Structure formats: C-alpha cells, structure tokens
Amino acid sequence: MSVNNNEILYIYDAKLTNPNGDPDEENRPRMDYEREINLVSDLRLKRYIRDYLMLKGYDIFVRLVDDKPVTADKRVKDLEDSSNEWILENWIDVRMFGATMTVQKDTKTFIGPIQFNWGYSLNKVELLEASITSHFSSSETFAQGTIGKDFRVKYSLIAFSGVVSGxxxxxxxxKEDDLYLLDEALKHAIPNLVTRSKIGQYPRIYMRVEYVDKETILGDFRDYIELKTTTDSIRDINECSLEMVKLVNLLNENKNKIKNVYYFVDERLELNINGEKVTFEEAFKELPLKKVD
Structure with missing residues (x-):
C-alpha cells in the first residue's frame, strides 16, 4: 500500500536539561534571545529517531561504524552492493529522511519524504548556568581538576511540526511500517536514550494525521494550539495546559480528507477545548483515531 501525505505535531518537555547545545555558544541551549524562546534543530530530533532504530536492531546510513564516525563515501564503499535498490531496502533512515552520498565520482541523492521544522518552545525559557569541576587534572603539572560550565533550561515545552510527502x-x-516505527520512536526514543545532558525530557503529545491522498497539506499544527499557564515562569507540566479548539476545528472541517489520526498523550498534560478540560479522544471524537502503543 502506498504512503499518502501526513502531517505531524510532536511536543516534549525539558526540565533542568540541555535539549540541543549550540557548539558556537559554549554548548548553551539554542535560543532565540530576543523572544526568550528555546530552539531545537530538526537534526537533533532525527538523531533521536535514528538512535532508537539502531536500538531496535535496524541498520542505518547516518551512524558510527565501530564507534568511529565515517564519511558517507566510506560508508558506501565498505558495502559490496551499493545500488539504489539495495540502499533503500536496507537503510531505513534513507527511506525516511533521505541522504546524499558520494561514491567515487557518482553522487547519489535521495530527498527524504519525512521532514521536520526546527522545534521551538511554547513558553518563554530561562537558562541555568552552573560551574562543574572534573576530578581529573588538565595535565600532569596541575593536580586540581578542571572547571567548566554546565548550561541547562529551567523548563521548556518544545513543539515540532512535521510533514510526510506521499x-x-x-x-x-x-513503507507504511516505517511510519509505525516513526510513531514508536517518537514515543519511546527520548526517555530511553538519556544521557547526562538529556535526562529530564519526556514526550507529552504526538499526533500524525494521515490524509487520503498525496496532495493535502493543512499547515503547521503549532499555529492552531495555544499554551495556557498558571504562572509567568512555568517549571513543570502541571503548570500549563494546551488549548486545542482551533486545531480541532481545523481537522473537523477537513475530516473528509483524513484517513487516520495516530496519537499518544501523556496523562499529565492537560488538554482544553474553550477552557474546559477534555481527553484527546473527546476532543477529536469526530475523527478516526488510532492510539500508538
């Protein structure tokens, strides 16, 4: 069965962690300082997905080999058969996100059907800066450990928008099964692939709207949700809620174009319709819903 267009809304939060360090800014969390908005690149999100696929036993193109980074050229040369058919059959991340790979003088380019915008926080974000001391000295002549900086967000509710091009x-x-794996990865990857700088992040809501054709695109779903807070400076998921009425109306008005809605919602995230608390199932009751396990 061929894949039709899909659109995605994905929101996770980050508490006392660094969602996406900027190497040009001492690895501080990426920020739009004028608006006090936390930013996360699409590459960071794709990295979570790729790492989860590897955890599940899938071979991927963009990866380390023997724990060492290799060039795209080396990655392909190491294989006996690097035909387009072999690549697309064996590397799920190329099927999902595409790739550009050079083999001698031949450049293979695959444009990925799954693309995400940069994520941004729905709330204004404050940064926390702390000094950290290593127990190891910087050299044999200095017995004292080295001192560095540790940058984290106090709280960030990060929203991504994505599109699948049929x-x-x-x-x-x-494949349709690839999209089911994408659903699974976006539910489980972040909490299962924690590192010291990434612990404290949890998926809160995900929805993949599958359309009936390869033409429909309704637009960035983030434009149709509104964050409501109980304080000017939130620190926890319990201090906010999502107003969903505009998104519900958008999808209901176009329900004849929608085949399925794949979703999960964390029970701690409050959803509202015109200020009234509802479940996801109640909010989108007019649509064909399929819960992601």
Missing part, C-alpha cells in the same frame, strides 16, 4: 515516499520506497 510523492517523495514513492521515490524512497517508504
């Missing part, structure tokens, strides 16, 4: 899916041979 036409591009044909080119990369994206």
């Amino acid at each position: 036409h591009r899916a044909e080119k990369t041979k994206l």
